[in-house]
Amino acid sequence: MKENSKRDDIMQAALDLIAERGFHGAPMAMIANRAGVGAGTIYRYFESKDVLIAEMFKEMEEKLLDVILKGYHPERSIRERFIYLCATVLRYFVAHPRYCRFMEQFLNSPYGVSIRRDKIMAKTGKTDIFTEIFQQGIAGKVLKDLPLFVHAALAFGPILALVRDHNLGLIVLDDYLIEKSIEACWDGIKK
């Protein structure tokens, strides 16, 4: 518990600052200061600022994946699984607004774009729940016959937009709105 406490402090501080102020608004010295460690200490845990950022992204992604897998039931219907997946992602980001801000920034930065391309190209060997649902749905004539990426855009595009608006205070994503929004997404992709 004490093992990783400093590493976690640093990531926490970096997350707060980057979410609030962007990548260039978060100098290493400021991160160190907020984390309550010396400037050099960060480099005992992360090779460079880039590595720190990449690591943050990786951990965030893994945590989200864990949450998703925990309640996922492959035997349920396409619709149920789709709605579960979307709702989980949406609730996760609503619960962790800074994760969302960070990921937006990351995915639109030069690092993010290349990582995204690499990852997507590599079609991660692990059972990819997203792909699974869409492929089964298309094959079973439940979903529209469109490329996977189009389905992904139709599903996750609105989700991210909703979370953003929620974080900006433009809407309040309560349970009712979450449910209705995701049903609307489903209406978009279903045949």
Next chain:
Amino acid sequence: MKENSKRDDIMQAALDLIAERGFHGAPMAMIANRAGVGAGTIYRYFESKDVLIAEMFKEMEEKLLDVILKGYHPERSIRERFIYLCATVLRYFVAHPRYCRFMEQFLNSPYGVSIRRDKIMAKTGKTDIFTEIFQQGIAGKVLKDLPLFVHAALAFGPILALVRDHNLGLIVLDDYLIEKSIEACWDGIKK
């Protein structure tokens, strides 16, 4: 007309560089160099880098709005108007990939977020086509009864995601795919 040529050169150069290399990959000196002007000259047209960037965003937005207004027919059906609107935006960004890259970066940067919030709060006085279509649609029971921002998210979230994937080379947005994708969006928001 010759008056503004330098101003345009600067914005063009800034657009190219920022789209390619991000905000921090585009120093003022490099922008000046690419624009064929002196470094100090930029400051005769723009108070600061931030102002330059904000100005670029504003012009881009206005250009897009012009394009939209040019072919917009308020007398047509909600569906037709919605599809026209989405298709125009989508085609516009597909035709101008650098505009899209710039806007993504801008909207996710600290400036972008605050500008976005300010603007949206102010509910821009101009006739807002987006709002118009959605409000009429909801009032006429053609669209789901959801907050305007949710509708906006359902419509524009997928569009931006699609353009991004297109720019990354993950899909190719031909006319068929554009049509089908937007119809899917319509299916999502319609009652």
Next chain:
Amino acid sequence: MKENSKRDDIMQAALDLIAERGFHGAPMAMIANRAGVGAGTIYRYFESKDVLIAEMFKEMEEKLLDVILKGYHPERSIRERFIYLCATVLRYFVAHPRYCRFMEQFLNSPYGVSIRRDKIMAKTGKTDIFTEIFQQGIAGKVLKDLPLFVHAALAFGPILALVRDHNLGLIVLDDYLIEKSIEACWDGIKK
């Protein structure tokens, strides 16, 4: 005359500081300060600290070569030419003690060693006076039949040592001592 004044100021300041305090005792900020320019200004003239140092070495070398060539008479005897060459180098460094300190440090630093190897290997296309004298001397049976590098070591090894001792105040190299020392070198290499 005003053209290069800043560049020269920087090189002068760097020379002073490096000669006095070594490479790591001469931070860029200190060099800038001593030169009376801003820290960033150095980088308008030199790409990096390494380049600055390499450039200093190059200029110093060229100046020395100019001085040597100015009084060199290829038609004179091997002995006369050898003594002229050594005396000129020796007097040059006695007159410019900081050049000497700088070159010692440079030639023993990682940069210096590699540059030295490269240069020597490349056997500079220009008429190389050193090589010329030694080769003619060996061919004409005036000098001992030893490899060129051994001759170079026998000639320039003592010269550098003498200058160092002079700069340290251990001896005073007046005309008499210079003459006698170089004659001793000649006694070493002659047949």
Next chain:
Amino acid sequence: MKENSKRDDIMQAALDLIAERGFHGAPMAMIANRAGVGAGTIYRYFESKDVLIAEMFKEMEEKLLDVILKGYHPERSIRERFIYLCATVLRYFVAHPRYCRFMEQFLNSPYGVSIRRDKIMAKTGKTDIFTEIFQQGIAGKVLKDLPLFVHAALAFGPILALVRDHNLGLIVLDDYLIEKSIEACWDGIKK
């Protein structure tokens, strides 16, 4: 004997790294790592990095002096003693190239210069073989009547230059070349 093993490991590691990579290429942490000790442990044996370096120099010098004294015969002729002395030093450095690299760097660094000055000024109380040979030689009219430091420069200047060239691979110092080179030095200093 086991007591000092760690101290020796540290000096050995420091020697390797400094010879290979220069003073600034050999951080304390790297030295500790190569020596197989903790970073803090170095400070139990040496007050600071500067002290470590000075200590290394001192030990190296003492070792060389031991080797010299072992085979030195004060009753032999000036010439024999001079040649023995030079050959021993030359062979010693050829056999220990890292010692040579270290000393070059040390003697040209700011520490080195001041230590050198101090030492030479103090005219080390120990019987100084170098001084002895030269003084006797001059008094006996065997050597040229020149200041001691000039003799030292004429003798050791070439030796260090030869070793450097050997280490750089520019010449190969075999027995023949060593003998001939040292004879040339003798020719330079003898009357």
Next chain:
DNA sequence: TATGAATGAGTATTCATTCAT
């Protein structure tokens, strides 16, 4: 009006040294 040389505050990163264990 236009220039671009000059500036210096700001950045990521390194490394000798300390000290709690």
Next chain:
DNA sequence: TATGAATGAATACTCATTCAT
């Protein structure tokens, strides 16, 4: 005695901005 995690001052370099010409 030995460790190595932690430190933070120091360093090379960047870049938005200014201003003399």
